[in-house]
Amino acid sequence: MSVGLPHFLTVSAFLFSLGLFAVMHRRNAVGILMGVELMLNAANINFVAFSRYVQHGIDGQIMTAFVIVLAAAEAAVALAIVLAMYRNFGTPNADTIDSLKR
Amino acid sequence: MLTENGILYSALAILLLPLTSYVLTFFFGKKLPRKGDFIGVTLMGIAWILSWRIFWTFWKISDPTYRMEASFRWLDLGGFHIDAGILVDGMTSVMLMVVTTVSFFVHLYSTGYMHGDRRYERFFAFLGFFTFSMMGIILSNNVFFLYVFWELVGLASYLLIGFFFHKDSAANANKKAFLTNRVGDWGFWLGILAFFTATGTLNYFELFAHVEAGTIKGTLLTFAGLGLFMGCMGKSAQMPLHIWLPDAMEGPTPVSALIHAATMVAAGVYMVARLFPLFGPTALLVVCYVGAITAFIAATIALVKTDFKRVLAFSTLSQLGYMVMSLGAGDSVNAMFHLTTHAMFKGLLFLTAGSVIHAVHSQEITDMGGLRKKMPITFVTYMIGTLALSGVPFLSGFYSKDGILGSTLAMGMINGHYLPFILGILAAVLTPFYMFRLTFVSFFGEPKDKERYDHAHESPWSMTVPLIVLAVLSIFVSGFNTADKGWFSKYAAPYDVPAISAEFNLDEPAVLHELATMEENLEEAGEAHGEMGLHDEHSHSDEHEVVGHEEPAHGGEGTVEHDAHEALHHIYHTAHIRAMIMSIIMVILGIGGAWWVYFLHKIDPSRFQARLHGVYTVLQGQYFFDELYAATIYRFTLWWANVCAAFDRIVVDGIVNGTAYLTRGAAFISGSIDRYVVDGAVNGVASVLQGFGEVFRRVQTGRVQTYLVYVSASVLVLVLIYNVL
Numbered sequence: 001m002s003v004g005l006p007h008f009l010t011v012s013a014f015l016f017s018l019g020l021f022a023v024m025h026r027r028n029a030v031g032i033l034m035g036v037e038l039m040l041n042a043a044n045i046n047f048v049a050f051s052r053y054v055q056h057g058i059d060g061q062i063m064t065a066f067v068i069v070l071a072a073a074e075a076a077v078a079l080a081i082v083l084a085m086y087r088n089f090g091t092p093n094a095d096t097i098d099s100l101k102r
Numbered sequence: 103m104l105t106e107n108g109i110l111y112s113a114l115a116i117l118l119l120p121l122t123s124y125v126l127t128f129f130f131g132k133k134l135p136r137k138g139d140f141i142g143v144t145l146m147g148i149a150w151i152l153s154w155r156i157f158w159t160f161w162k163i164s165d166p167t168y169r170m171e172a173s174f175r176w177l178d179l180g181g182f183h184i185d186a187g188i189l190v191d192g193m194t195s196v197m198l199m200v201v202t203t204v205s206f207f208v209h210l211y212s213t214g215y216m217h218g219d220r221r222y223e224r225f226f227a228f229l230g231f232f233t234f235s236m237m238g239i240i241l242s243n244n245v246f247f248l249y250v251f252w253e254l255v256g257l258a259s260y261l262l263i264g265f266f267f268h269k270d271s272a273a274n275a276n277k278k279a280f281l282t283n284r285v286g287d288w289g290f291w292l293g294i295l296a297f298f299t300a301t302g303t304l305n306y307f308e309l310f311a312h313v314e315a316g317t318i319k320g321t322l323l324t325f326a327g328l329g330l331f332m333g334c335m336g337k338s339a340q341m342p343l344h345i346w347l348p349d350a351m352e353g354p355t356p357v358s359a360l361i362h363a364a365t366m367v368a369a370g371v372y373m374v375a376r377l378f379p380l381f382g383p384t385a386l387l388v389v390c391y392v393g394a395i396t397a398f399i400a401a402t403i404a405l406v407k408t409d410f411k412r413v414l415a416f417s418t419l420s421q422l423g424y425m426v427m428s429l430g431a432g433d434s435v436n437a438m439f440h441l442t443t444h445a446m447f448k449g450l451l452f453l454t455a456g457s458v459i460h461a462v463h464s465q466e467i468t469d470m471g472g473l474r475k476k477m478p479i480t481f482v483t484y485m486i487g488t489l490a491l492s493g494v495p496f497l498s499g500f501y502s503k504d505g506i507l508g509s510t511l512a513m514g515m516i517n518g519h520y521l522p523f524i525l526g527i528l529a530a531v532l533t534p535f536y537m538f539r540l541t542f543v544s545f546f547g548e549p550k551d552k553e554r555y556d557h558a559h560e561s562p563w564s565m566t567v568p569l570i571v572l573a574v575l576s577i578f579v580s581g582f583n584t585a586d587k588g589w590f591s592k593y594a595a596p597y598d599v600p601a602i603s604a605e606f607n608l609d610e611p612a613v614l615h616e617l618a619t620m621e622e623n624l625e626e627a628g629e630a631h632g633e634m635g636l637h638d639e640h641s642h643s644d645e646h647e648v649v650g651h652e653e654p655a656h657g658g659e660g661t662v663e664h665d666a667h668e669a670l671h672h673i674y675h676t677a678h679i680r681a682m683i684m685s686i687i688m689v690i691l692g693i694g695g696a697w698w699v700y701f702l703h704k705i706d707p708s709r710f711q712a713r714l715h716g717v718y719t720v721l722q723g724q725y726f727f728d729e730l731y732a733a734t735i736y737r738f739t740l741w742w743a744n745v746c747a748a749f750d751r752i753v754v755d756g757i758v759n760g761t762a763y764l765t766r767g768a769a770f771i772s773g774s775i776d777r778y779v780v781d782g783a784v785n786g787v788a789s790v791l792q793g794f795g796e797v798f799r800r801v802q803t804g805r806v807q808t809y810l811v812y813v814s815a816s817v818l819v820l821v822l823i824y825n826v827l
Contacts, residue, residue, distance in 0.1 A: 023807070023810060024810055024811055024814070032807070094805065094807055095805050095807065097804075099804060100804040100805075101802050101803060
């Protein structure tokens with residue numbers, strides 16, 4: 001049994017679900033960030049897999065490189081937001097911050 | 103001698119001068135020196151001079167039918183219009199002379215009499231207002247404006263009677279005068295409306311033409327005439343409506359002299375004389391009886407009154423009764439003549455009364471006595487007035503009163519109604535009696551109240567000068583001659599009055615009988631005329647010639663009419679001679695009686711009082727007219743007012759309250775609908791929305807993660823839908 005596209009997609013979907021679950025479920029804002037990273041990487045796997053098995057080019061790998069850069073930038077911004085959030089609300093927990101309701 | 107325009111402008115000036123006086127004194131009197139009394143006196147003086155000039159002009163014209171009119175359109179409503187205008191003729195000029203004379207001297211007198219009164223300037227303002235209104239009555243040339251000014255003098259009278267309004271008696275008296283006059287004016291207005299409806303005009307001479315042409319005749323003419331006469335009954339205080347005049351003596355004495363003796367109360371007589379052709383024979387008979395009854399009853403009441411002014415008031419009533427009686431007998435000339443002479447001597451008597459009251463501070467003659475020594479000028483002028491009023495020969499009252507009695511007797515001889523003459527001649531004996539009773543009790547004898555007597559003094563010149571002038575006029579105003587032969591014949595016969603009464607009486611049996619005797623004893627009758635000597639044969643024969651010439655074609659008819667006129671004149675002459683002799687006897691009886699009782703004290707009047715207690719009570723109670731009205735009209739009015747009040751309370755209020763209840767019921771239902779249906783709908787919508795809100799607000803947790811769940815779930819659902827469909 002050779003490793004084909006469905007295997008990659010399965011791993012990717014599993015990884016995305018884990019990330020999604022983390023984003024939905026984690027109370028700590030840093031955990032949520034980590035979930036986001038997982039979801040981005042799941043998308044990266046999809047890009048690389050589709051690029052390898054369907055398109056036969058390097059477009060997917062280039063896009064993946066962009067996503068990794070973007071993820072790094074996003075992590076920087078997001079951590080700054082988390083810090084500001086902690087300063088403002090006195091807690092890193094996302095579920096206690098519901099000022100959107102008001 | 104004035105030109106025609108001169109007369110009209112003078113008349114207009116006479117009308118407006120008192121109005122000017124009223125306005126100036128009313129608005130600026132308080133700020134002016136002497137409170138502005140000189141304005142009224144000066145302006146009235148000018149009016150007095152102007153009216154004497156008019157009087158003199160008419161003397162020169164010497165034509166009682168000469169007249170001039172000027173009018174302008176006052177109100178124009180398409181087919182209906184009313185003119186305002188001035189009419190000046192001989193009768194007007196006499197009235198102008200009388201009213202301005204009395205008014206001017208009353209103004210002058212008031213500067214002394216009212217001196218120091220708190221509302222001094224207001225008094226002069228009202229006097230001016232009254233004089234203006236009176237001039238309006240005299241000068242108006244149509245019945246509408248006659249009525250307007252008629253009401254204005256009523257108002258002036260009301261204001262002046264109630265001048266001392268802080269006294270209850272004065273306040274009540276002016277209400278009484280006003281309301282009583284309203285009754286008369288109601289009839290007056292109905293009469294005017296009747297004439298206007300029937301003829302469509304208000305102008306005097308157009309009305310006369312319509313009556314002559316027969317546009318209005320028969321019963322309607324009689325009743326319309328009686329309507330007009332009701333106005334006279336109110337204003338001239340004739341019998342059923344006379345009750346206000348004695349009470350009107352609550353006003354200041356100059357007012358009593360001017361309004362309630364000389365001028366306003368004579369306005370009724372003037373009105374009837376002015377509108378004389380509008381009165382049918384039946385109406386005139388009623389007029390005659392009313393006047394005669396008034397003359398007699400008022401004279402009897404004057405016998406027992408002890409208030410100086412009230413005696414004079416009842417005397418005025420009695421004399422007004424004479425005038426009205428004369429009008430009813432078809433002799434408006436003598437009525438006007440008596441009006442003129444009466445204005446002078448009764449104005450004088452009231453002013454002397456004022457002078458006396460001013461001196462002793464009492465109106466009761468029982469407080470007076472012996473005043474002739476203290477107040478010589480007042481006493482002498484008072485005596486002249488009294489003699490003139492009593493009808494002593496060669497004073498003015500004698501000629502006018504005899505004229506009236508003669509005409510009334512002639513009427514009795516023609517149509518058999520002797521009662522007015524009998525009542526008149528009885529009043530003629532009572533008049534000197536009560537006047538000399540007043541004289542002897544107040545001016546002669548011992549002073550009854552020593553303190554008052556000691557303080558009494560002659561009045562200042564401003565009061566005595568009017569007395570002297572009016573006393574002179576009381577002597578001379580008649581010109582020592584009867585109305586039909588003296589100066590008065592130049593003035594006050596604008597309607598050819600004998601002809602009018604002749605038309606009514608041509609078919610009376612007495613006239614026919616006289617005609618027959620005349621034909622039989624033509625020569626003898628002529629001699630008899632000659633013997634009587636007082637009759638101006640020539641003027642009458644001239645008159646008849648004119649009548650004869652006018653209708654030469656109908657020779658026979660003309661002669662019959664001519665003869666009938668002559669028969670009437672014959673009757674009149676006989677009657678006048680008889681009346682004159684009788685009235686001289688009556689004057690002697692009256693004065694002698696008073697002299698016997700009150701000067702020589704041969705009979706104690708209190709014994710009469712005791713013996714004739716019933717009569718005395720009736721007289722003292724003024725025939726209980728007031729009580730009668732209190733028992734009938736007032737009670738009826740009150741009853742009717744109660745009925746109306748009950749109707750108001752039950753029916754009108756019932757309707758109003760019922761409507762209110764209905765409205766409340768409707769409002770309650772409407773409110774309920776509002777509350778339960780409309781509000782229910784609104785609140786229901788709100789509740790439903792709130793419910794939804796309650797549910798959906800839970801979705802909005804504010805937590806980002808929750809939203810993410812929704813997004814993911816939604817994407818999943820969309821994917822599922824996409825795959826399934």
